[in-house]
Amino acid sequence: MKYLCSVCGKIPTSGTMTGKILICDECEPEIQAEIDRREDAGELVNMTHITRKIFRRKNPNSITLQIRDMPEDLQNAIKTYACEENISVREAVLIALQNYFDKF
Ligand SMILES: [Zn+2]
Numbered sequence: 871m872k873y874l875c876s877v878c879g880k881i882p883t884s885g886t887m888t889g890k891i892l893i894c895d896e897c898e899p900e901i902q903a904e905i906d907r908r909e910d911a912g913e914l915v916n917m918t919h920i921t922r923k924i925f926r927r928k929n930p931n932s933i934t935l936q937i938r939d940m941p942e943d944l945q946n947a948i949k950t951y952a953c954e955e956n957i958s959v960r961e962a963v964l965i966a967l968q969n970y971f972d973k974f
Contacts, residue, residue, distance in 0.1 A: 872955055872957070872965060873885075873887070873892040873955075873957060873961065873965075874892065874961050874964055874965060874968075875892055875893060875894035875896075875897055876891045876892055876893060876918075876921035876922075876925065877893055877894070877897035877900065877901060877921050877924050877925055877928070878894060878896065878897050878925070878928065879925060879929065879932075879964070880894065880968075881965065881968060882894030882895065882896070885897075885898070886898065888917060889917070890957075890958070891917050891918065891921055893921065897924075900924060901917075901920060901921065901924070904920050904924065905920065908920070948962050948963060948966075949962075
């Protein structure tokens, strides 16, 4: 599976894809509990909002990076990969970084 779990940010071995949101089997119970809680409270259930909120709670030290002046060839390679895999550019960059640092 080449996608990242939207909750834990890891490349899962199995999970459920809903639209462009992948939730790994390990994170699924936590997401379902939040969906149930929101439905019981009569709140809006927005998967993107839920996964982002839980991701930020689980990863309080996550960082936001901007990459300035990226060489055009590299940009094109990332965009091409993202299109081919039907994933976002963000996911393509994160997957590439994850694969690189998994070697250490
Ligand atoms: Zn997960």
